[in-house]
Amino acid sequence: MLDRIRIVLIGTSHPGNIGGVARAMHNMGLADLALVAPRCVPVTADSVSRASGADHLVNAARVVETLEEAVADCTLVVGASARSRTLPWPMITPRELGVRLPKELAGEAARLALVFGREDSGLTNAELQRCHAHVHIPTNPDFSSLNLAAAVQVLAYECRLAWLAGQETPDEEPGQPLATHEELEHYFAHLERTLIAIGFHDPAMPRQLMARLRRFTLRARPERMELNILRGILSETDKRVPGQGDDKDHRHGE
Ligand code: SAH
Numbered sequence: 001m002l003d004r005i006r007i008v009l010i011g012t013s014h015p016g017n018i019g020g021v022a023r024a025m026h027n028m029g030l031a032d033l034a035l036v037a038p039r040c041v042p043v044t045a046d047s048v049s050r051a052s053g054a055d056h057l058v059n060a061a062r063v064v065e066t067l068e069e070a071v072a073d074c075t076l077v078v079g080a081s082a083r084s085r086t087l088p089w090p091m092i093t094p095r096e097l098g099v100r101l102p103k104e105l106a107g108e109a110a111r112l113a114l115v116f117g118r119e120d121s122g123l124t125n126a127e128l129q130r131c132h133a134h135v136h137i138p139t140n141p142d143f144s145s146l147n148l149a150a151a152v153q154v155l156a157y158e159c160r161l162a163w164l165a166g167q168e169t170p171d172e173e174p175g176q177p178l179a180t181h182e183e184l185e186h187y188f189a190h191l192e193r194t195l196i197a198i199g200f201h202d203p204a205m206p207r208q209l210m211a212r213l214r215r216f217t218l219r220a221r222p223e224r225m226e227l228n229i230l231r232g233i234l235s236e237t238d239k240r241v242p243g244q245g246d247d248k249d250h251r252h253g254e
Contacts, residue, residue, distance in 0.1 A: 001163050004105045006032040008070045011118040013039040019050030020149025026054035028156035033061040034070040074113040076104050079131035082145040090133040097135050098162035179227040187227050194234045197241045
């Protein structure tokens with residue numbers, strides 16, 4: 001999914017910012033950088049230094065004359081804007097952008113372009129109107145404009161979070177079987193017997209003790225192996241209680 005995301009910078013005037021963008025991209029696992037009519041030489045000592053080891057992205061960047069060329073093959077074009085514009089356009093938050101990505105970028109040919117404007121004047125209305133949607137990073141309204149590389153960082157991070165969410169393994173890893181209902185019930189019965197034997201639990205005055213222990217245990221979704229450890233502890237406890245023992249402990253053939 002991250003391979004299908006292109007960062008497009010229009011009219012950048014500071015090589016250091018291009019380096020900073022390359023670093024932000026490489027940190028987040030993005031690699032496709034396009035520069036539209038840069039107003040500076042992209043590869044300079046400044047850009048290499050700000051890239052901190054990601055300058056290969058600057059060297060590999062495609063330099064084109066127009067936005068159209070940079071996004072021609074993209075199926076979704078999103079413009080990043082620090083200001084609201086006179087003509088309202090579909091607006092999304094950085095988080096919403098991330099949430100949309102798995103679906104938007106599912107197909108082989110799908111491509112997303114995130115378009116960023118000039119340091120001094122941002123994106124023109126004509127450029128913004130070539131985008132499917134605009135994304136605004138919520139900032140202090142009195143000081144809303146982020147540094148170009150910082151803006152790329154925030155959106156690249158949301159892309160990465162969305163990608164990571166898709167990589168997550170399901171909660172219950174296969175391999176360690178969870179305790180069954182029956183095993184849990186045997187455990188609760190054993191626990192209750194032992195708690196009575198050691199004088200911790202008085203069935204005549206239960207005060208919801210067993211219900212609370214049940215809730216606690218069930219919330220933890222214990223594995224069979226974990227439950228066996230707990231039962232082992234109970235069995236050892238039983239052995240040390242006068243009048244209790246292994247024979248009693250296993251009287252139900254558990
Ligand atoms: N002074 C310009 C902003 C330049 S910042 C202006 O007023 O428009 C350079 C680029 O970073 C912007 O064009 C935009 O693409 C991006 N950017 C900066 N702050 C942003 C924000 N809060 N939300 C979305 N994009 C932002």
